Amino acid sequence: MNFPGVDAGRAFRNTGFWKTSFGRQSVIRYAKPTSVDEALALLGEDAWRILAGGTDFYPAQGSKPVRDNVLDINGLAALRGIAETSDHFVIGARTTWTDIVRHPLPPAFDALKQAAREVGSVQIQNVASVTGNLCNASPAADGVPALLVLDAEVELRSVAATRHLPLQDFILGNRRTALLPGEMVTAIRVPKPSGTSAFVKLGARRYLVISIAMVAARLVVEDGLVSDAAVAAGSCSVVARRLAGVEAALRGLPVDGGLADAVLAATMAELSPIADVRGSVEYRLDAVREIVARAVLAAVGRTTGDEVAAA
Numbered sequence: 142m143n144f145p146g147v148d149a150g151r152a153f154r155n156t157g158f159w160k161t162s163f164g165r166q167s168v169i170r171y172a173k174p175t176s177v178d179e180a181l182a183l184l185g186e187d188a189w190r191i192l193a194g195g196t197d198f199y200p201a202q203g204s205k206p207v208r209d210n211v212l213d214i215n216g217l218a219a220l221r222g223i224a225e226t227s228d229h230f231v232i233g234a235r236t237t238w239t240d241i242v243r244h245p246l247p248p249a250f251d252a253l254k255q256a257a258r259e260v261g262s263v264q265i266q267n268v269a270s271v272t273g274n275l276c277n278a279s280p281a282a283d284g285v286p287a288l289l290v291l292d293a294e295v296e297l298r299s300v301a302a303t304r305h306l307p308l309q310d311f312i313l314g315n316r317r318t319a320l321l322p323g324e325m326v327t328a329i330r331v332p333k334p335s336g337t338s339a340f341v342k343l344g345a346r347r348y349l350v351i352s353i354a355m356v357a358a359r360l361v362v363e364d365g366l367v368s369d370a371a372v373a374a375g376s377c378s379v380v381a382r383r384l385a386g387v388e389a390a391l392r393g394l395p396v397d398g399g400l401a402d403a404v405l406a407a408t409m410a411e412l413s414p415i416a417d418v419r420g421s422v423e424y425r426l427d428a429v430r431e432i433v434a435r436a437v438l439a440a441v442g443r444t445t446g447d448e449v450a451a452a
């Protein structure tokens with residue numbers, strides 16, 4: 142989609158686009174600020190749709206004309222990359238999936254890296270942002286389970302305030318988030334995590350596919366026993382969910398094949414999948430249990446994540 146008349150080299154300017162509402166014409170705006178302060182000032186003065194990599198934005202737009210002001214955040218170099226503070230990893234809002242794959246991160250992030258490699262194709266991963274995946278709030282967003290098991294929180298900024306929300310409180314439903322007018326997500330913050338992790342995605346084919354179900358697991362092992370477990374599943378409820386029953390069942394167990402048995406017997410009360418073209422409710426409930434077991438075993442290095450756990 143082109144925005145004619147826009148000089149991408151300038152910080153921001155109005156476009157010559159017109160829209161018709163109630164018989165009147167009014168200008169819609171396109172802006173590409175180069176600093177976060179400029180972006181926040183713009184968000185404070187008008188209503189905007191934020192454009193990052195555009196890989197959800199443009200397909201959702203389809204062939205309809207753009208009727209909203211567009212705030213293009215691709216000039217915000219400060220929001221790209223991963224920084225480390227004494228207690229957090231901070232993933233800037235314009236950080237791409239490829240940036241995640243390439244950045245050296247502790248093994249607890251392996252699930253996020255594996256999810257990154259599963260988002261669309263390499264071309265998609267090169268432009269699409271992790272934050273866009275969260276803000277789009279699709280039940281099938283591959284980034285959400287991997288960030289849930291990292292206890293990630295979302296940094297939201299407006300011209301007036303900065304707030305931090307746990308990821309599970311940020312995504313409210315299908316395409317619904319807690320983002321308020323005038324706010325944008327500036328970063329995803331991950332408290333420095335321990336343990337090892339894995340991500341397993343089930344799709345109708347190997348690549349470029351929307352998940353039927355996907356699971357991330359992060360386990361902390363001490364003296365051969367699971368001392369902590371974080372497990373989350375997506376595409377099996379409106380919003381991806383942590384599985385408290387599975388996590389409780391795993392804690393204290395020795396790291397052996399018994400982990401899969403514990404998963405197969407655990408409650409997964411959080412899951413309420415829908416039936417759609419990709420799978421029935423029953424299929425999803427069966428399949429997700431199997432891929433939870435695979436993800437758990439893969440997280441502790443006992444399988445690759447592709448091997449059958451419920452043999």
Ligand SMILES: Cc1cc2nc3c(=O)[nH]c(=O)nc-3n(C[C@H](O)[C@H](O)[C@H](O)COP(=O)(O)OP(=O)(O)OC[C@H]3O[C@@H](n4cnc5c(N)ncnc54)[C@H](O)[C@@H]3O)c2cc1C
Nearest residue numbers: 191193194195196197198261269270273274276282283326
């Ligand atoms: C061919 C194809 C294959 C795909 N495959 C997958 C897949 O396998 N798995 C998967 O999970 N997704 C997939 N996607 C969806 C998409 O690529 C991801 O969700 C991606 O991470 C979105 O990031 P983006 O930067 O392109 O977001 P955009 O499209 O730019 O934005 C998405 C939404 O987030 C909002 N937004 C973006 N940044 C901010 C911000 N900083 N603050 C507030 N709001 C913001 C936008 O306004 C918009 O509503 C696919 C898409 C395509 C086109």
